[in-house]
Amino acid sequence: MSEAPRDGHDSRSGHDPRADLGGDGSQGDPYSWYRRGLELLGRGSPAAAVVLLQRANEAEPGSRSVLEALARAQFDAGRYAAAAESFRQIVEASPTDDYAHFGLGLALARAGDPRAAAEHLALAVAMRPEAPHYASALRGVRASLRAQRDHQHWPGGDDGRA
Secondary structure, three states: OOOOOOOOOOOOOOOHHHHHHHHOOOOOOOOHHHHHHHHHHHHOOHHHHHHHHHHHHHHHHOOHHHHHHHHHHHHHHHHHHHHHHHHHHHHHHHHOOHHHHHHHHHHHHEEEEOOHHHHHHHHHHHHOOOHEEEHHHHHHHHHHHHHHHHHHHHHOOOOOOO
């Protein structure tokens, strides 16, 4: 997953992601939507990829590959809550999928739930300890949690006391 634009839109100013779809994107079949969605994602057009991958996912709701690609596109488009939900579906169907736990953890962290993010990132690290990016993400989330906790305990911090 790459860094997503902060506003959740395609980074090209004024660019309509539907223009990348070749019309309205309705031509083809789920496999062609999936392939084109991956191509768009690889070219840095995650918002356009989301459109096609959502269509493919609706047509083939049991496809793990389509759901993972959709989750990645949603994440890269800055749609973190939607990405978390897509990764969560994969985790529920396959609890031992380390990448799905990793993606869910990253999406939850970006969506503002670092505690839940830490749980999924810790599971990903436990399943695949040799993956340095998993451990790095977990360290980052844990550091954020410590900083939040420390801020709440500092005088003048947001601990509910006036």
